[in-house]
Amino acid sequence: xxxxxxxxxxxxxxxxxxxxxxxxxxxxxxxxxxxxxxxxxxxxxxxxxxxxxxxxxxxxxxxxxxxxxxxxxxxxxxxxxxxxxxxxxxxxxxxxxxxxxxxxxxxxxxxxxxxxxxxxxxxxxxxxxxxxxxxxxxxxxxxxxxxxxxxxxxxxxxxxxxxxxxxxxxxxxxxxxxxxxxxxxxxxxxxxxxxxxxxxxxxxxxxx
Numbered sequence: 001x002x003x004x005x006x007x008x009x010x011x012x013x014x015x016x017x018x019x020x021x022x023x024x025x026x027x028x029x030x031x032x033x034x035x036x037x038x039x040x041x042x043x044x045x046x047x048x049x050x051x052x053x054x055x056x057x058x059x060x061x062x063x064x065x066x067x068x069x070x071x072x073x074x075x076x077x078x079x080x081x082x083x084x085x086x087x088x089x090x091x092x093x094x095x096x097x098x099x100x101x102x103x104x105x106x107x108x109x110x111x112x113x114x115x116x117x118x119x120x121x122x123x124x125x126x127x128x129x130x131x132x133x134x135x136x137x138x139x140x141x142x143x144x145x146x147x148x149x150x151x152x153x154x155x156x157x158x159x160x161x162x163x164x165x166x167x168x169x170x171x172x173x174x175x176x177x178x179x180x181x182x183x184x185x186x187x188x189x190x191x192x193x194x195x196x197x198x199x200x201x202x203x204x205x206x207x208x
Contacts, residue, residue: 001048001051001052001055001079001080002018002019002021002079002080002081002082002083003018003019004016004017004018004083005017005018005019016083021071021073021079021081022073022074023071023072023073023074023079024071024072025067025068025069025070025071025072025081026067026068026070026071026072026078026126026129026130027066027067027068028068029072030067030129030130030133035133036130036131037131038131038157038162038163038164038165038168038169039165039168039198039201041127041130041131042127042168042172042194042198043198044076044077044078045078045123045127045194046191046194046195046198047077047078048070048078048079048080048123049123049187049188049190049191049194050187050188050191051080052080052119052123052187053116053186053187053188053191056116056119056186056187061114061115061116061118061119062080062083062119062122063108063114063118063119063122064082064083064100064122065080065103065119065122065123065126066100066103066122066126067103067126067129067130069081069082070126101138101139102125102129102135102136102137102138103122103125103126103129103135103136104121104122104138104139105117105118105121105122105139105178105180106139106140106142106143106178106180107180108139109139109140113180115180116186116187117180117181117183117184118180119187120175120183120184120187120190121139121175121176121177121180121183123175123187124172124173124174124175124176124190125175125176127172128154128157128172128176131157131162131164131172132157132160132162134155134160136154136176137153137154139178141153142154142178143178146178152178154173154176156169156173157169157172165197165201167197167200168194168197168198168201171190171193171194171197174190175190
């Protein structure tokens with residue numbers, strides 16, 4: 001997560017001083033033609049999930065995780081940017097409706113009811129976009145289709161021709177469930193399950 005080095009008030013507003021990051025956003029990388037394989041991308045996402053879990057335990061939601069706020073660094077790691085929409089989960093106040101269609105869950109279209117599961121959805125929707133190259137359908141459209149036709153408009157990566165382990169696919173789609181209570185209970189739970197599955201997929205050590 002991007003580090004805030006200092007903050008100050010001036011010109012009737014406030015400013016944050018952050019460390020300089022020399023990388024490209026995931027959106028920029030995709031538009032430049034870069035492709036992302038599921039396993040390496042999910043491995044890169046694990047440290048970010050752990051840090052987001054610590055952020056959530058501190059009572060803070062990011063609320064704006066999307067391909068243009070995740071930067072791919074020269075060493076291959078991912079860094080989360082732009083905390084302009086971040087809010088405390090403890091102040092009890094309603095939250096402004098700020099969202100990016102396709103990456104915002106259904107509860108973010110309201111002023112209340114947001115929690116760690118909100119960032120979980122946004123991160124998994126972003127990973128889905130990087131893996132498939134397709135922006136997920138907006139949450140209200142998914143909900144409407146589910147209520148009228150009983151079908152979800154979010155197509156699994158495998159059905160889009162992506163070669164992806166079925167276990168990893170289920171975990172990714174788990175994070176994008178429409179109902180908040182149907183998603184992982186915490187970012188750490190999702191990270192633990194993903195890490196365990198990635199370990200299972202590692203080839204056994206070869207002979208000496």
